[in-house]
Amino acid sequence: MSEKQPKKKKTAGDIVLTVVLIAAICVFCYAGYNLFHIYTEYKKGTDEYNEIAQMAVTERDPDGEEAGPSAGELKAPMNIDFASLKSVNDDVVGWIYVEAVPDINYPIVHGKDNETYLHRTYEKNYNFAGTIFVDYENKGDFSDCNTIVYGHNMKNGSMFAQLKKFSQNEETYKKSKYFWIFTPEKNYRYEIISAYTTGVNSDTYTLFKGPGEEFEKYLEKIKGYSEIKTDAEGLNMKDKIITLSTCTGNEATRYVVQGKRVDTLDVE
Secondary structure, three states: OOOOOOOOOOOHHHHHHHHHHHHHHHHHHHHHHHHHHHHHHHHHHHHHHHHHHHHHEEEOOOOOOOOOOOOOOOOOOEEEOHHHHHHHOOOEEEEEEEOOOOOOEEEEEEOOOOOOOOOEOOOOOEOOOOOEEEOOOOOOOOOOOEEEEEOOEOOOOOEOHHHHHHHHOHHHHHHOOEEEEEOOOEEEEEEEEEEEEEEOOOHHHOOOOOOOHHHHHHHHHHHHHOOOOOOOOOOOOOOOEEEEEEEOOOOOEEEEEEEEEEEEEEOO
């Protein structure tokens, strides 16, 4: 008869290897869960905004012009159904569309503070993407000298993530130097005058009570800050500026694209 082989005793090294293996499996599972959670958050946000766009946006001729008696006349590239938007969220004050990066095509809200919409979607669901919103210290009708509009720099390219393309590739600005803000009363077209990275507490975020010498000096400075060459000329204290601001991945800096109002159209 064969004798039973004695069981091999586990050494300290075997125990350590087992513990390491279990820990590695736990880390892998946790990382997988986090990735899945991030993916589902991105998808929820993207799906929600796609549904809102389908509900509220009617696109027009991409060139902004139509044939007929009004041929050659500037037309807004889309019509926005603000009645439908207000039925979902009464904080809506506008809709933004950037011609060179058309994925930037979202509703804009104006809240009671700058925290509410950081991680709340237009339908007020919790989500990393948040909502594009106007600084609470600004008026909600884009009539201030400098109106600041915030949006997240999402890793899936949504919200304001693609603004940085203006500095990354000169062809972006060449494609189009305009962006639009539609409101229930008027449609505004803005010409980009500057695009750059700045400090989170820089003078870029200065708000003005009204036009004056201080604002005129501000315009000179922000044009000089630009990382890209723009065609903007003749800036003056009567201009209305929009500052589009997003994060950079560095807590100390932000990326901004600034434009001056060049056209005001009646809502059809």
